[in-house]
Amino acid sequence: MTDALRPMGSKPRLYEQVLDRLRSYAAEGGLGAGDRLPPERDLAARLGVSRASVKQAIVVLEVQGLVEVRHGGGTYLVRDTLDAEPVEQLVDRRRRLPDVLDAREALETKLAELAAERRTDEDVAAMDSALAHMRNEITAGEHGVEGDRLFHAAVTAAGHSTILAEFMRSIADQITESRHESLRQPGRPTRSLTQHRAIFDAIVAQQPGRAAAAMRRHVQTVARVRLLDWDPEGDDEQGPDGRRG
Structure with missing residues (x-):
């Protein structure tokens, strides 16, 4: 079992920590294009953060074209990795x-x-x-x-x-x-x-x-x-x- 989704500590901009955990989760689980991430509610519970933090992380991945959010249908990887550029570069x-x-x-x-x-x-x-x-x-x-x-x-x-x-x-x-x-x-x-x-x-x-x-x-x-x-x-x-x- 991977521990990529272990509970997280509280620090500013938790969604950046969520991004790191999701990246590790995808890599350790061998996820690729077309695979689905767990629901936001489940991710929030497993990471010990709010759904808002998870949603922010998903938005960053979506902005970079790494995931597709299908309304009512979940979040799917577009590529074989969730390796995203640093948030500060996006900003x-x-x-x-x-x-x-x-x-x-x-x-x-x-x-x-x-x-x-x-x-x-x-x-x-x-x-x-x-x-x-x-x-x-x-x-x-x-x-x-x-x-x-x-x-x-x-x-x-x-x-x-x-x-x-x-x-x-x-x-x-x-x-x-x-x-x-x-x-x-x-x-x-x-x-x-x-x-x-x-x-x-x-x-x-x-x-x-x-x-x-x-x-x-x-x-x-x-x-x-x-x-x-x-x-x-x-x-x-x-x-x-x-x-x-």
Whole structure:
């Protein structure tokens, strides 16, 4: 028998301790993608914490795309591990993300407009190739991250604006973060591919207003991520009897 779910002591941010225990429980029990975690009520009783602490831990795993919470049906592993990035890294990214998304909307909307005005046959071929790459990734069960990167890079190049391209390069790392955050949302890769196609069609048709509107809709979709709904300071300090730890 594993002791990963032994009772816990009381410390600040108990949900981080719950995360550690769940990670050990999954590893020691050989759990993999598709396996179900015990119900929240059972986890809380076995760990000696409140259901709020367990719920916070499950939310963190859900934010990172490691579990799927089926309402009324339990919590299931999406991957073969519950190895999650440190909570502090999540907190930092949650703090940065709104500014990054604002910058992306401003820069990429204008770049799509310019691309519709200035694109060359070579630019069109690069965008078309990126769409094919992303489609193949999704068909293979991946998130389409590289195809997404190639498509946005091709749109940026098609804008033929040295200054705007330089701005994009200056926030490349933050854009990569937002890309990964968006594409791990359930159903998001296929939706992003469809939106990319709408942007591409407008650019090919040389319709700047339509291209800008399509890009704005896309970046606004990118901004809808589970991470921004997460409250890292949620109250999880109570024990199973309702008393604070």
